[in-house]
Amino acid sequence: MGKIMFAHGYGRECGCGYGMSAGEHWYSSAGEEFAAEGREVRIPNFPEPFAPEAGVWPRALEAEARGAPAAGNVLVGHGLADQGLADHGLAGRGLGGVNALRRLREHDTGAEGAFAGVVVLVAPMSGEADHGALAPFFTPEFDWRRVRGAARGFRVPRAADGPVAGEAAGVHVVRRVRELGSEARVTASGEHVPSSGGSRLVLPDAVRLIRGVLEPVS
Secondary structure, eight states: OEEEEEEOOEEEOOOSOOOOOOTTTTTTHHHHHHHHTOOOEEEEOOOOOOSSTTEEEEHHHHHTTTTGGGGEEEEEEEEOOHHHHHHTTTTTTTHHHHHHHHHHHOOOHHHHOEEEEEEEEEEEOOOOOOOGGGGGGOOOOOOOHHHHHEEEEEEEEEEOOOOOTGGHHHHHHHHHHHHHTOOEEEEEEEEESSSSSSSOOOOOHHHHHHHHHHHOOO
């Protein structure tokens, strides 16, 4: 049985209440639910959440995966940043998904095989943005063939009522489906990436999707 690993996003100091850590938002409640069922759960606090380093966060995620069969690991990243988030001053909020993809891109599948069985990217975004200090997380551009080769499958849950992406939510999902060869699940409501201060303490849509992929990869 592998591990369920959650990758949190970036706590930008923008005065908007979007702190990010292992103990915030829906990660804790989801982790506790799966741990109570006997699953090994890792929700690491990445170093310097307000000043993340592209050379550090992916390595921290790699360390969490050690000691478990790669085929049984489920990697969960929250969001991917895009221009829509940048326009709202929240370009780093989706760094969990970016960190997950960067770790997959850097993984040596030839020497080590797959990094994970299934990768779940919650509320993915796509497109160009001025990432400023976070630019190293996005360069060089993702080699999608290499990313796809580091996992056996991808799942993309997305809510259509998120006010940040709005009507463009479907565009983001389709782009990620094509790039990752993934399956997507779009719901009418859920607001997976809240647009106002505070935390989303539970995210049933994501939990259901994670639960659905656990048995095939265990």
